Amino acid sequence: MPTMRKSTNPAVTTAVARKNFSDLINRVAYGKDRVVLTRRNKPLAAVVPIEDIALIEEIEDREDLKAAQAALREVKRKGTIPWARIKKELNLP
Incomplete structure (x- = not known):
């Protein structure tokens, strides 16, 4: 924190x-x-002031977009794991 x-x-x-x-x-x-x-x-x-909230939300949106873009780049580099495999490894129904 x-x-x-x-x-x-x-x-x-x-x-x-x-x-x-x-x-x-x-x-x-x-x-x-x-x-x-x-x-x-x-x-x-x-x-x-309400303008401060608008600015904070804009900054959060930018950071979310950066994180999403980074996640997509990682998927392109490393690929994905099929859901069926994850369910099996975690013993999910």
């Missing part, structure tokens, strides 16, 4: 976030702040 780097984003306890939810959402949505929610002084979650 990667270690968390020191965040420069403001931290807010979950209790404070609940009390000021509307203000928190406005800070994130319109001010483009990233807010780390904490409980017992430990980072728990983050509230981020």
